[in-house]
Amino acid sequence: MSHVLQEKDQRLHTNIAGITMNTPVLTASGTFGFGEEFADFVDLSRLGGVMVKGTTLKPRRGNDGVRITESPMGMMNCIGLENPGVEVFLKETLPRIEQYGMNVIVNISGSTVEEYGVLAEMLDVEGVAAIELNVSCPNVKEGGIVFGTDPKAAAAVVREAKKHTQKPVILKLSPNVTDIVTMAKACENAGADILSLINTLMGMEINIHTQRPTLGNITGGLSGPCIKPVAVRMVWQVAQAVKVPIIGMGGISCFEDAVEFFLAGASAVAVGTANFADPAVTMKICDGLNDYLAKRNLGSIQDIVGKVQIE
Amino acid sequence: MALPKKKVTVDSRIVSQQELYDQVFQLVVKAPEVAALAEAGQFVQLRILNSSCLLRRPVGIAAADKDKGTVAFIYRVVGKGTKAISELNAGDTINVLGPLGHGFDTAAKKPLIVGGGMGLSPVFFYAAAMQGKADVLMGGKTKGELFWQELFTGKVQDIFCTTDDGSLGTKGFTTTLLPELLAKKDYDLVVACGPEIMMKGIAKIAKEHGVRCQVSLEKRMGCGLGACLSCSIDTTNGQRKKVCKDGPVFEAGEVFA
Numbered sequence: 001m002s003h004v005l006q007e008k009d010q011r012l013h014t015n016i017a018g019i020t021m022n023t024p025v026l027t028a029s030g031t032f033g034f035g036e037e038f039a040d041f042v043d044l045s046r047l048g049g050v051m052v053k054g055t056t057l058k059p060r061r062g063n064d065g066v067r068i069t070e071s072p073m074g075m076m077n078c079i080g081l082e083n084p085g086v087e088v089f090l091k092e093t094l095p096r097i098e099q100y101g102m103n104v105i106v107n108i109s110g111s112t113v114e115e116y117g118v119l120a121e122m123l124d125v126e127g128v129a130a131i132e133l134n135v136s137c138p139n140v141k142e143g144g145i146v147f148g149t150d151p152k153a154a155a156a157v158v159r160e161a162k163k164h165t166q167k168p169v170i171l172k173l174s175p176n177v178t179d180i181v182t183m184a185k186a187c188e189n190a191g192a193d194i195l196s197l198i199n200t201l202m203g204m205e206i207n208i209h210t211q212r213p214t215l216g217n218i219t220g221g222l223s224g225p226c227i228k229p230v231a232v233r234m235v236w237q238v239a240q241a242v243k244v245p246i247i248g249m250g251g252i253s254c255f256e257d258a259v260e261f262f263l264a265g266a267s268a269v270a271v272g273t274a275n276f277a278d279p280a281v282t283m284k285i286c287d288g289l290n291d292y293l294a295k296r297n298l299g300s301i302q303d304i305v306g307k308v309q310i311e
Numbered sequence: 312m313a314l315p316k317k318k319v320t321v322d323s324r325i326v327s328q329q330e331l332y333d334q335v336f337q338l339v340v341k342a343p344e345v346a347a348l349a350e351a352g353q354f355v356q357l358r359i360l361n362s363s364c365l366l367r368r369p370v371g372i373a374a375a376d377k378d379k380g381t382v383a384f385i386y387r388v389v390g391k392g393t394k395a396i397s398e399l400n401a402g403d404t405i406n407v408l409g410p411l412g413h414g415f416d417t418a419a420k421k422p423l424i425v426g427g428g429m430g431l432s433p434v435f436f437y438a439a440a441m442q443g444k445a446d447v448l449m450g451g452k453t454k455g456e457l458f459w460q461e462l463f464t465g466k467v468q469d470i471f472c473t474t475d476d477g478s479l480g481t482k483g484f485t486t487t488l489l490p491e492l493l494a495k496k497d498y499d500l501v502v503a504c505g506p507e508i509m510m511k512g513i514a515k516i517a518k519e520h521g522v523r524c525q526v527s528l529e530k531r532m533g534c535g536l537g538a539c540l541s542c543s544i545d546t547t548n549g550q551r552k553k554v555c556k557d558g559p560v561f562e563a564g565e566v567f568a
Contacts, residue, residue: 033538037556040318053540061543061551068533068541070366070391077533082540082551224365276366276534277358279320279408 004101006046009286011293012301014048016245016267017168017193019103019129021048023286024301025258028249028272029054029107029132029172030079031223034097041279046286048268049103051196052093054134056109057119059085065216069205074224074251075273076203078217081109086122094127103129105170108161113147116157121164130167133157133192136174136199148174148199151186158190170247173197175227175234184238196247196270197238198231224273225251232264239265239306253281255288265306318536319344320408322360326381327401332458334388335429336397337373342407343380351437352414352502352527352560355382356535358406359395367408368392369532369555371433371504382407385432411535412559415525417441419500423448423492423522424467425485425513427505431459433527433559434504438466446471446496448488450509454479486512493520500525503563514563524563530554 005013005022012023026049032038035050044050062082069076083089089106097104106123108131110116120131135157136148147153154171161169171187173180175198184195200221205214213219231250239246248266252258253274261269274281293301323340331337345355349372356367374383388397399405415437424434424447431449438445446469451457453476460479463470472480473488481488486509492498493516503513504527517524533539537556546552546565 031534031539033534033536037534037536037538041320053538061545062540066531067543068366068531068539070364072363073365075366075533077539077541079540079543082543273365276539278406279534279536 004045009046009290011290011299012286014268014301017130019049019168021103021268022046023289024048024268025282025286025289026051026105026247026268026270027275027282028270029134030077031272031275034093035100035102035104036097038275038279039100042283045101047102047282049105049129051105051107051132051270053083054081054107054109055083055086055089055119056081057086057115059083059088063217066214067216069214069220071203071205071222072226074222074226076205076215076220076222077200078215078220080217086119090122090125094125098127105130105132107132107134107172109134110157113153113156113160117160117164120161120167120169124165124167128167130170130194131161131165132170132172132196133161134172134199136172136176149177151183154183155186155190158187158192162191168193170194170196172199173234173238174199175230175250176202180234181237181241184242188242188244192244194245194247195238195242196249198227198234198250201227201230223251225253227251228257228260232260235261235266236264236308252285253277255285255292258285258289259292259304262301262304263306263308265308267302267305317348318409318411319348320406321345322404323407325399325401325403325405328397328399331385332455335385335458336388337383337385338396338399339381339383340405340407341380342382345407345409346375346377346380346382349375349382349410350414351417351440352433353410353412354433354559355384355407355409355411356532357384357396358408359392359399360404360406362395364392364395366533367535368396369535371436371527372410373432373435374439375436385429385435387429408535412555413557415502415527415560416500420444421496421498422500422502423496423498425489425501425503425505426459427451427485427509428456430503430505430509430527434502435459435462437502438463443468446492448473448485448492450474450485450505452476484512485509486516489513489516490520493517493522498522503527510563511567514567517563525560526563526566527559528554528561528566529559
């Protein structure tokens, strides 16, 4: 891996589950393409990693109709995992994005437990830093949501992936569950190296003029600043219960938001929807985190992880 | 596909905001970096600062003045975002991300521009880029909607108008007049922007006359950079393309069967 640590980000250097990160600021799957789309605005090698667009065994065309809508302090999407499939990713995309020197974390979705194993094995190649298991996409009918809401099924997916790859395995947790801690523990016990949370919250909007749902898939995944308090709460709850590192995400749009996630117990954060409003936002978050630590004479971002003070 | 062009994101001062017609506004911003790079048919994503609009709004570029460093947009208020943009005044700041996407072919010798409604905005830039070589066929519901006539005067050779109610020019749609124009004049390219149903009709007629046709599509967008896939479309040969990055201008045959 051509990953180079930058001197100016010394305080932010992070290593989680063996992944060396220049900063603990990543980009969330589905919001940042393959990273290359943002190359005009972002020094991609400065990021902790790019969680690339959800990849499946076969190409997927995604959902029909309206795929995105704005909601108060947020947005909903129902893209439906459109992607060219793992073979095209390996043959065309991966060699093309190698030049940017970023940690490429491949988000994968399977429609069966076995498919996760097949995908994990195919992606156990040079140039891939880690695998993120998407068991919580709210926008696909088969697989996805079942694995994300049943602790036994999620654990089975983790075990299958671990069996087929040497890479660190990240399990992305869904907030659309009764008890996220149960899910987190089940995945940790099954061998997940890292937990990432949260995925989008399932939402819906109805156009009162047409009296129809706005989104083509009826429901969609809610993201953006409006979900941040939910995400912080879940990261905090999960951090109390597990030992594996957490990548926190959900509505982060400035460094202050990111700091909250670190204090709650995340070792790294991922930025999603905010990339649409400001394509350079991740760089500003890195700068802000550097300043925050410098002002407090802290040598490392890890000094604040889980340090929320609760009497 | 050519390599993606350089894009920038800049906080831009609003030079002027003027209502041209009922709920149709012209916004001029100072954005030299965007003006220098912009090509006819491209668009930008506007971010309304300090507002409740989280997502940017895609808006076609109506004019770019490289000398003055200004970029103009002509848009209609259709929702929360465009309403908020229309309430901004000269001196205010708006963030411009662009220029985005691919524009129209400016190598044509004798192009015919066909525009309907607000679709006349991006092709207005094309008329300027063609330095008087183009003709324009414009369609609107009524005479009032074709305030564009004044804007195009001096920038094109001939202006042809159609209105649904016959209050100006030929009664009917742009598709009513197009066959006659294509038969009469030796156009080598039709560039069309407007409602999809209009563009489909235009593309069909152009094909029947053996004239190349480019169309500019509109879709809801998230990032505008080809990352979020909100604006994916099917092409006629079964591929998936992104309106923001692969378009918004496409060869008609690529997107309309």
